[in-house]
Amino acid sequence: MVKYPSGSTAAFRKPVKRPKVRRSFSHRKGVSFSDRGMTLEQQINESNKYYLDEGIAVVHKKPTPIQIVKVDYPQRSKAVIREAYFRQASTTDYNGVYQGYYLDFEAKETHNKTNFPLKNFHEHQIFHLNACLKQQGICFTIIGFSSLGRYFVTPASFVIAAWQDKNKSSMKLEELEENSIEISSGFRPTLPYIDAVDQLIKGRK
Amino acid sequence: MVKYPSGSTAAFRKPVKRPKVRRSFSHRKGVSFSDRGMTLEQQINESNKYYLDEGIAVVHKKPTPIQIVKVDYPQRSKAVIREAYFRQASTTDYNGVYQGYYLDFEAKETHNKTNFPLKNFHEHQIFHLNACLKQQGICFTIIGFSSLGRYFVTPASFVIAAWQDKNKSSMKLEELEENSIEISSGFRPTLPYIDAVDQLIKGRK
Numbered sequence: 001m002v003k004y005p006s007g008s009t010a011a012f013r014k015p016v017k018r019p020k021v022r023r024s025f026s027h028r029k030g031v032s033f034s035d036r037g038m039t040l041e042q043q044i045n046e047s048n049k050y051y052l053d054e055g056i057a058v059v060h061k062k063p064t065p066i067q068i069v070k071v072d073y074p075q076r077s078k079a080v081i082r083e084a085y086f087r088q089a090s091t092t093d094y095n096g097v098y099q100g101y102y103l104d105f106e107a108k109e110t111h112n113k114t115n116f117p118l119k120n121f122h123e124h125q126i127f128h129l130n131a132c133l134k135q136q137g138i139c140f141t142i143i144g145f146s147s148l149g150r151y152f153v154t155p156a157s158f159v160i161a162a163w164q165d166k167n168k169s170s171m172k173l174e175e176l177e178e179n180s181i182e183i184s185s186g187f188r189p190t191l192p193y194i195d196a197v198d199q200l201i202k203g204r205k
Numbered sequence: 206m207v208k209y210p211s212g213s214t215a216a217f218r219k220p221v222k223r224p225k226v227r228r229s230f231s232h233r234k235g236v237s238f239s240d241r242g243m244t245l246e247q248q249i250n251e252s253n254k255y256y257l258d259e260g261i262a263v264v265h266k267k268p269t270p271i272q273i274v275k276v277d278y279p280q281r282s283k284a285v286i287r288e289a290y291f292r293q294a295s296t297t298d299y300n301g302v303y304q305g306y307y308l309d310f311e312a313k314e315t316h317n318k319t320n321f322p323l324k325n326f327h328e329h330q331i332f333h334l335n336a337c338l339k340q341q342g343i344c345f346t347i348i349g350f351s352s353l354g355r356y357f358v359t360p361a362s363f364v365i366a367a368w369q370d371k372n373k374s375s376m377k378l379e380e381l382e383e384n385s386i387e388i389s390s391g392f393r394p395t396l397p398y399i400d401a402v403d404q405l406i407k408g409r410k
Contacts, residue, residue: 058336060296063270066286081271081289091265095300097309100341102302131263136305 038190040109040144040151044094047189057194059096059103065089091128098197102137104129105156105193109144115170116143118163126163129156138200142193143176152180153196243395245314245349245356249299252394262399264301264308270294296333303402307342309334310361310398314349320375321348323368331368334361343405347398348381357385358401 038046044061051057070083092106106129108120121141129139139156154171158179162171181196243251249266256262275288297311311334313325326346334344344361359376363384367376386401 052336055336055339058333058340058342063268063292063294065268066271066273066289079291081286081291084271084286084289086284086286087268089268097307097337097340097342100307102305102307104302128263131257131260132302134260135263135302137263137302 040107040142040146040191043144043185043191044107044142044193047191047193048094048096050189051194057096057098057103059094059098061093062089062091062095088124090124092125095132098138098194101197101201102132102135103197104132104137104139105141107142107144109146111147113145113147113173115172116145116176117170118168121159121163126160130160133157133160138197138204140196140200142191143171143180145173149185151183151185151191151193152176153183153193153200154180155200245312245347245351245396248349248390248396249312249347249398252396252398253299253301255394256399262301262303262308264299264303266298267294267296267300293329295329297330300337303343303399306402306406307337307340308402309337309342309344310346312347312349314351316352318350318352318378320377321350321381322375323373326364326368331365335365338362338365343402343409345401345405347396348376348385350378354390356388356390356396356398357381358388358398358405359385360405 041061048057048059048061051059065087066081067085067087068081068083069085070081072080072082074080092104094107095102095104097103106121106125108116110116110120129141132139133156141152141154141156141159143152143154144150145152154176159171162168162175181199183192183196185191246266253262253264253266256264270292271286272290272292273286273288274290275286277285277287279285297309299312300307300309302308311326311330313321315321315325334346337344338361346359346361346364348357348359349355350357359381364376367373367380386404388397388401390396
């Protein structure tokens with residue numbers, strides 16, 4: 001067993017591959033490039049790494065659930081999965097802990113410029129957010145309008161109500177502006193969503 | 206999009222396959238059978254389902270992280286993963302929320318009857334528990350002595366200290382008895398670890 005000198009966490013860290021930065025932005029004229037061409041998921045993962053390294057919060061993306069059917073064990077090399085299937089997740093993609101608070105959120109990106117279609121949220125995600133809310137978690141969504149370079153942290157209660165409304169198929173941009181905390185893509189962290197979490201916590205008190 | 210009547214959660218629930226109950230216990234003489242021959246993981250998963258259904262807590266096992274290399278999309282049937290590899294997890298297996306508290310734990314089973322070898326904990330698990338502790342999470346391990354039918358909920362602080370002790374290769378059963386909350390395998394839930402969490406929370410206040 002490898003032991004590490006107490007107090008040092010450096011030995012724990014695996015080298016993390018930085019997401020590739022797109023070099024060509026020519027097809028996205030007139031858009032803020034502070035997100036450096038990363039997907040929303042890449043931005044959040046990079047932010048989570050920053051928050052972890054700085055001791056600010058511990059948030060991880062959950063792996064995609066896979067049903068493994070067949071595994072090969074070739075000699076002198078590692079196990080290879082030869083048959084497996086994607087399974088339906090039963091939770092949101094992200095959760096973690098921040099100053100004693102349980103955080104739980106789903107992140108979604110749209111190319112749409114005027115509204116966010118509610119069908120992008122799945123039943124199990126809405127159910128999970130609702131269950132976590134009842135346990136007093138800090139639950140929200142991060143919605144990215146990639147064509148606009150705008151990002152909204154929206155309390156889960158608002159999203160759940162919109163999703164449950166049978167007459168509603170999307171959340172309009174104006175509705176999100178009114179009911180969210182808008183955050184801007186930056187450098188360190190790439191997407192400072194914990195700033196919005198601070199406001200959600202303050203609002204709850 | 207399927208919408209559900211507000212207030213009802215039944216539509217959310219997927220049918221959950223019950224773990225198979227072993228019918229023959231003849232090889233395990235003199236042992237309590239209240240765990241019905243389930244592995245520790247099965248017991249915890251079943252308990253988590255009970256806690257979720259009853260609105261007591263929301264805790265899920267994280268999926269195993271997989272690096273997917275090749276996926277086939279056969280016509281008229283779902284995607285098949287044809288080449289993938291197991292990746293190292295960067296967290297513990299379980300986390301969730303209970304009455305506003307962030308819960309994080311790792312569960313391990315041993316056939317050993319007198320001690321629990323510390324090499325069963327991996328560096329990334331210890332690091333993760335430590336990081337979550339600093340964020341005021343309720344962090345612990347569930348150690349099952351399967352030969353004895355005994356289960357211990359041990360605060361992460363004790364496990365981390367033992368793991369970091371270069372002169373220590375295992376935690377003795379007596380040490381665990383002294384520094385843990387022992388729980389008994391039962392019926393509903395199969396493994397009532399939230400009872401121990403209540404004590405951990407009380408102890409922290």
